[in-house]
Amino acid sequence: MYRYLELRLIEHLREFLARTYGLENANIVVEQPPKIEFGEYALPLAFELARKLRKAPRKIAEEIVAGVGALPGFEKFEVAGGGYINVRVNRAELAAAVADDVKPPAAIPPGKVLVEHSSINPNKAAHIGHLRNAILGDTFVRLLRVAGREVDVQNYIDNTGVQVADVVVGFMHIEQKSRAQIETLAAAPQFDYVCWDLYARVSQWYAEDKENLKVRADTLHAIEEGNNETAAIADLISVSVLKRHLETMERLDIEYDFLPRESEILHLHFWDAAFGKLKEAGVLTYEASGKNKGCWVMRRAGTSKPLTTGSTEGTGEGRTGESHEADEGGISEEDQKVIVRSNGTVGYVGKDIAYHMWKFGLLGRDFGYRKFFRYPNAHECWISTTDGERDHPHFGDVAEIYNVIDARQSEAQNTVIEALRGLGHGEAADRYTHFSYEMVALTPRCAAELGYTLSEEDKARPWIEVSGRKGFGVKADDLLDKLIASAGKEVDARHPELSAAERGEIATQIAIGALRYFMLKFTKPSVIAFDFKDALSFEGDTGPYAQYAVVRASNIFRKGGFDPSQFCRDRSGDYLQTPGKDGGGKDAASRVSTEEFAGFLGGEGGDEIWELWLAAAQTSHVVGQCIAATEPAYLAKHAFRLAQLFSMFYHRHPILSEAGEGRKRFLLTTAAVVRRELIRVLGAMGIRVPAAM
RNA sequence: GCGCCCGUAGCUCAAUUGGAUAGAGCGCAUGGCUACGAACCAUGAGGUUGGGAGUUCGAUUCUCUCCGGGCGCACCA
Numbered sequence: 042m043y044r045y046l047e048l049r050l051i052e053h054l055r056e057f058l059a060r061t062y063g064l065e066n067a068n069i070v071v072e073q074p075p076k077i078e079f080g081e082y083a084l085p086l087a088f089e090l091a092r093k094l095r096k097a098p099r100k101i102a103e104e105i106v107a108g109v110g111a112l113p114g115f116e117k118f119e120v121a122g123g124g125y126i127n128v129r130v131n132r133a134e135l136a137a138a139v140a141d142d143v144k145p146p147a148a149i150p151p152g153k154v155l156v157e158h159s160s161i162n163p164n165k166a167a168h169i170g171h172l173r174n175a176i177l178g179d180t181f182v183r184l185l186r187v188a189g190r191e192v193d194v195q196n197y198i199d200n201t202g203v204q205v206a207d208v209v210v211g212f213m214h215i216e217q218k219s220r221a222q223i224e225t226l227a228a229a230p231q232f233d234y235v236c237w238d239l240y241a242r243v244s245q246w247y248a249e250d251k252e253n254l255k256v257r258a259d260t261l262h263a264i265e266e267g268n269n270e271t272a273a274i275a276d277l278i279s280v281s282v283l284k285r286h287l288e289t290m291e292r293l294d295i296e297y298d299f300l301p302r303e304s305e306i307l308h309l310h311f312w313d314a315a316f317g318k319l320k321e322a323g324v325l326t327y328e329a330s331g332k333n334k335g336c337w338v339m340r341r342a343g344t345s346k347p348l349t350t351g352s353t354e355g356t357g358e359g360r361t362g363e364s365h366e367a368d369e370g371g372i373s374e375e376d377q378k379v380i381v382r383s384n385g386t387v388g389y390v391g392k393d394i395a396y397h398m399w400k401f402g403l404l405g406r407d408f409g410y411r412k413f414f415r416y417p418n419a420h421e422c423w424i425s426t427t428d429g430e431r432d433h434p435h436f437g438d439v440a441e442i443y444n445v446i447d448a449r450q451s452e453a454q455n456t457v458i459e460a461l462r463g464l465g466h467g468e469a470a471d472r473y474t475h476f477s478y479e480m481v482a483l484t485p486r487c488a489a490e491l492g493y494t495l496s497e498e499d500k501a502r503p504w505i506e507v508s509g510r511k512g513f514g515v516k517a518d519d520l521l522d523k524l525i526a527s528a529g530k531e532v533d534a535r536h537p538e539l540s541a542a543e544r545g546e547i548a549t550q551i552a553i554g555a556l557r558y559f560m561l562k563f564t565k566p567s568v569i570a571f572d573f574k575d576a577l578s579f580e581g582d583t584g585p586y587a588q589y590a591v592v593r594a595s596n597i598f599r600k601g602g603f604d605p606s607q608f609c610r611d612r613s614g615d616y617l618q619t620p621g622k623d624g625g626g627k628d629a630a631s632r633v634s635t636e637e638f639a640g641f642l643g644g645e646g647g648d649e650i651w652e653l654w655l656a657a658a659q660t661s662h663v664v665g666q667c668i669a670a671t672e673p674a675y676l677a678k679h680a681f682r683l684a685q686l687f688s689m690f691y692h693r694h695p696i697l698s699e700a701g702e703g704r705k706r707f708l709l710t711t712a713a714v715v716r717r718e719l720i721r722v723l724g725a726m727g728i729r730v731p732a733a734m
Numbered sequence: 735g736c737g738c739c740c741g742u743a744g745c746u747c748a749a750u751u752g753g754a755u756a757g758a759g760c761g762c763a764u765g766g767c768u769a770c771g772a773a774c775c776a777u778g779a780g781g782u783u784g785g786g787a788g789u790u791c792g793a794u795u796c797u798c799u800c801c802g803g804g805c806g807c808a809c810c811a
Contacts, residue, residue: 072750085753088791098791122754123791162811202811303811336809343737343807375736375807382809389811449805451738479739480805503803531773551773562759563747566739568804575746575760579773582747582759589773597770666750678748681758692775712770734773 042138043081043655044662045145046114046130047071050082053112054105061108062094077652078645080119080127087124098124132651133639139658140633140710142610142717147661149189152440155400156182158476159290159297160197160446162204163279165240166233167289168514169571170447170481170507176560176727177478178445179295180673183725187664193436197396198302198424200279202389204240204509206261209275211239214256215246220274227281233289234516236282241512265307265386276304287414287422289517293553294727297422299436305408305425306396312387314406315395324463325380332374335383339390339463342455344376378456390453394460401461401469402438410436441472443671448477448566476671478565482506483515484572491515504570515571524552527577528585536733547731551585554728558584561677561726582681584728587719590684591730593691594716597709601697607631608706608713613721633703633710641707649693650711653686657718664725673726680722687715 051069058064067086074083087102094101102120109118116129158178161171178194185192199205212218216239218226226232247253263271283300290296306312316337319325325337380391398404409429414422423433446454454475462470482504485495493513499505507514529548536544559576563569579585598605608631633641642651656679663679666672696712699705720730 070751070753072753075754079754083754085792088753091791125754199811204811333809338809341807379809384809386809388809392811447805448739450811452806453811477739482804506805528773535771535773567747568740570746572746578760580760581773583773585773586759593770593774600770663750670751674748675750678758685758688774689776691770695770697770734771 042135042143042145042661043658044665045147046135047082047662049112049114050128054084054086054109057105057109061104062090064090064093074121074125074127077648077655079121080129081655082128082130083121084126084128085124086126091124102126132642132647132654133635135658136638136642136654137633137635139654140609140714142612144612144661147189150440153191153193153438154185155193155195155437155439155442156185156445156476157195157197157442158182158445159286159295160199161286162202162509163198163200163282163286164204164208165237165282165509166231167286167517168507168509169517169520170514171286172293172517172520172556173478173481173560173569174445174447175290175295176293176557177476177565177673178443179290179293180557180561180676180726181443181445181476181668181671183727184664184667184673184676187661187721187725188668193439194296194298195436196297196300198279198283198300200275200283201261201264201303201307203257203261205275205279206257206264207243208236208240208278209264209271210256210260211236211243211246212278213260213271213274215239215242220270220277223274223277227277231285231518233282233285236278237509237512237516240509244510267304267308284414289521291416292518292521293557294729296416296420298434299410300413300422300424301396301408301436302425303392305427306392308427309406309408311395311399311404311406312391314404315391315398316381316387318398318464319380319394319460322464324460326371328377333377333379333383336379337381338372338377339380339456339460340372341376341378342452342459344372390456393453393457397442397457397461397473398464399437400439400442401466403461403464403466403469407437410434441474443474443476445476445478448479451475451477474671476565479568480506481569481571483513484570487515487572488513490573504568520576521552521556523573524555524577525549528552528555528579531579532734539733543732547733550729550731551579551588551734554584554588554723555579556584557727558587558677558680561673562681564674565672584723584726585734587680587684587723588728588730589734590687590691591716591719591723592732592734594687594712594719595730597696597712601709603631603709605713605716608633608710609717611717631706631709633707637703637707641704650690653683653690653711653715656683656686657714660718660722663722676722676726680719680726683715683719683722687712687719690715 051071054069055067058067070085072083072085074080087098087105090101091098099120102124105126106118106120114131114134116131119127119129121127156178159171159175161167182192182194212223226235247257260271263269264275266272287297325339328334328336328338378390379388381387395404399406408425409427410423410433411426411429412421413424416422423436444454458470458473461473483491484504485500485502488495488499488505495505525548528551529544532544532548532551536547555578556576562582595605641647642654660679663675667675690711694708696705696708699708723730
């Protein structure tokens with residue numbers, strides 16, 4: 042609703058500026074004033090216009106305020122400071138609309154969205170770095186769905202790469218295990234943990250003797266070729282570990298729709314289809330000589346073609362040296378990215394280009410599909426195969442894609458984008474977003490706690506990178522278990538009257554809330570230096586704090602013998618409602634009239650509670666910002682702000698003992714609205730609210 | 735060497751994407767439970783936003799430069 046008013050305000054001002062000053066399509070920045078008393082919107086517009094109109098900002102602001110005229114839903118415009126225009130909405134009308142959960146129709150872009158996230162190598166247990174990826178991705182999926190978009194969730198499985206090969210090497214050559222023995226191990230619990238340890242041992246084994254690397258090369262080759270014992274073992278391992286990953290993520294309410302695997306990209310010859318098109322478009326060029334002789338290469342993203350000026354690669358001194366590539370239009374060696382190796386095999390980026398052509402429906406080939414994993418809610422997760430089932434959902438062929446992949450791969454991601462552009466698919470390239478985020482590392486203290494001995498140099502570092510190869514890191518399931526145990530201790534102490542099952546359920550929800558919130562509170566470019574002390578905190582700026590606010594709100598209604606739905610509507614998921622119908626599902630006797638809202642929210646005394654209402658009105662606005670900026674952290678901020686404002690409100694206004702009938706109804710409505718919004722925001726973060734805390 | 739990211743309170747992070755007096759949490763000090771359960775609230779101390787220059791009416795935000803840190807730059811994925 043807040044968002045809708047903002048759009049109306051912008052539109053209205055644009056019209057006014059065009060009419061009055063002849064300014065078309067002026068860029069109008071809208072923000073919130075620093076204090077609630079100043080109004081709901083602030084416009085620094087006059088500062089921007091000062092130069093164009095050659096007038097003092099304050100003068101312009103006065104003109105705008107005088108001439109802008111009335112706008113439904115708004116109370117007044119006023120000049121503040123050196124030329125700000127502060128805008129006041131009609132509080133009572135907005136509050137009534139929020140209580141009724143009015144959702145003005147919003148334009149939803151056409152087409153499906155594909156979000157790729159998790160994409161964990163299926164050769165070892167998931168760790169905290171993977172958790173950040175999955176939680177960011179899953180939250181973004183939820184945000185898109187809240188905004189009314191149709192979303193496919195994909196988890197790309199690299200089941201034929203070196204990482205899986207390494208574990209195969211470990212079982213076959215170090216452990217000397219037979220296929221049947223591995224099968225037994227894979228069927229037992231925590232197979233991913235077994236692989237975690239083995240993977241670290243294999244890395245060590247390679248380091249001991251370089252000859253051992255030959256085994257890896259042979260194994261990798263056999264896996265890629267398929268139809269042999271080694272490939273069968275690799276498949277057994279990758280599928281079993283993948284199942285474990287799905288189970289781990291399911292603990293956090295993270296689900297996928299489709300698991301495309303690299304093996305099918307190879308066996309269904311996706312690359313052949315892409316290769317032809319890439320050669321034809323001149324995206325790939327053959328190197329007949331030099332370092333990359335015999336390879337098909339592509340220009341590395343971020344390197345630009347030197348046009349008239351020579352490259353910096355001078356032959357001697359000075360800057361007059363001629364470019365090595367200008368004559369032939371070729372790419373200098375250091376700007377080349379090898380896509381097809383001289384032995385004819387295709388590398389990772391090549392496979393990724395083909396995969397992304399498929400995503401946009403540009404490849405002309407499709408996967409085979411088979412059901413793979415059924416979630417308790419009956420949701421079906423599909424996996425790629427060569428020969429699939431006849432009936433399956435239609436995947437791929439989407440309008441927009443988001444790839445949740447850490448920042449270290451931004452160059453590879455950009456190279457794929459440039460390949461699409463080079464193929465003439467500029468529109469697709471523009472709707473390809475690398476959802477980039479920084480890694481999760483460990484603080485030196487945390488590393489020491491885990492029993493790793495650190496060099497003096499490491500101790501001085503701000504963080505130490507997690508390394509699967511070294512087996513160095515915190516496993517996802519271990520962290521979750523720790524969080525549940527810690528939350529459980531608190532729940533047991535606070536609610537001895539509840540059954541063990543109920544307490545376990547609450548502890549789990551708190552643990553998930555703490556973990557998901559923790560991973561979302563940092564903005565994407567910030568490295569998370571992980572520490573158990575911070576992650577296990579349930580106080581302050583944390584998930585449990587926000588959950589607790591909702592529990593307290595619920596307790597008011599429970600103790601008072603009310604139902605929150607008496608006081609406010611909830612049209613979640615109802616996209617076709619007819620706005621403006623008063624009363625709706627609400628209890629008529631509990632309804633606060635617009636006149637009453639005006640009384641309680643008006644004047645200076647109303648500011649404090651109004652601030653809470655305004656924040657509650659902003660959820661869809663925040664959701665829009667999160668999507669536009671691909672930044673779920675704004676959502677966590679919003680949840681915290683709502684919870685914090687509610688906690689203050691809760692302390693200052695004892696509701697059930699309120700003597701005034703009208704005021705009590707108003708306070709209950711306030712609590713009901715904030716509760717609804719907090720549940721909604723936490724829901725978008727994948728956090729549920731426990732029955733008690 | 736080239737490219738990308740980061741540097742804000744003791745610590746961990748925000749700052750509406752260029753706007754009004756730079757805000758939170760943790761920690762520290764003090765105070766508040768016969769309860770709509772304190773996983774909470776209130777009060778306080780704590781800042782030359784790494785240094786410098788520039789653009790702008792206005793810079794934590796943009797540009798340049800220096801300092802410090804991180805990550806990329808394989809015929810790996």
